[in-house]
Amino acid sequence: MTYTVGEIAKKLNVAPSTLRYYDKEGLLPFVERSAGGIRVFHDTDMDWLELIECMKHTGMPIKEIKHFIDYCVEGDSRINERLSIIRNQRDRVLVEIENLQARLSMLEFKTWFYEQAQANGTTSFYESLTPDDVPVEYHKYFERKWRADKEAAEKGESPKKYRAV
Template identity: 50%
Template sequence: MLYTVGEISKLLGIPSSTLRYYDKEGLLPFVERSSGGIRMFQEKDFEWLKIIECMKKTGMPIKDIKNYIELTLQGDDTIPERLALFQKQRRQLQIQLESLQQAMEVLDYKCWYYETAQKAGTVEALKNISISDIPEKYHAVRNRLSNIPQIPNESDAE
């Protein structure tokens, strides 16, 4: 079965303008066109589009996605390059996940903090709270928030 840009857009929840942009950037060399120049997607194109969307969600630049597609079209000789591309993106995504996890921990701590303040009727009740009065799962976050990092000496950088 063939699908138009509008139909694919609805099926995958991707704006039509995004699909047109992908085509303009060379990400859709596999998409056929009708005699009138209309993009006609096939069911086999769904996986390509889902992979492109996944790569975009990971923050992979368009140029790298295009490179991946070009490598794929070149055949099995490019498997090592494709693997390296995904491994690199995986490492970058892992760093992002760790950063987001730390942000989530701070948000969890602050939710606990304000829930506790709300019960007490004031944040003043928490101004001088000791670490032992904070739930253990928030100790590391509290320490990260309250410790001032040291500025490295210029001699340390050399």
């Protein structure tokens, strides 16, 4: 089956201008043209387009995607380079996933914190929390406070007041 730019753009959920841009940048060397010069896409082109979109969404610049496509066009002599590009991008994504997990963890903690504040009617509820009062997965967010409170107690001082954020 064949598709127009508009039809394939709809399937990929991208603007037709995006596909035209990809073609202009040399990312679509496989796309045929009709006798009238109109781009004609086939079902088999979807694999290429999905990979291009995947790479783009992982932050790979168009120029690097172009290098990858060029290596694909060159054939089996460039398998090592293609594998290297894919591995590097995979590693970038893994780092990004770790960073997103850390952000999600902070947001989960803050959700818990503000739910507790809402239930207590104040954010200052946490001043007297002990490790037994806090779910284990959120201890890392209280360690500085608990350490400072312990040091103050050892010096015979009052615990420092904290402002909730």
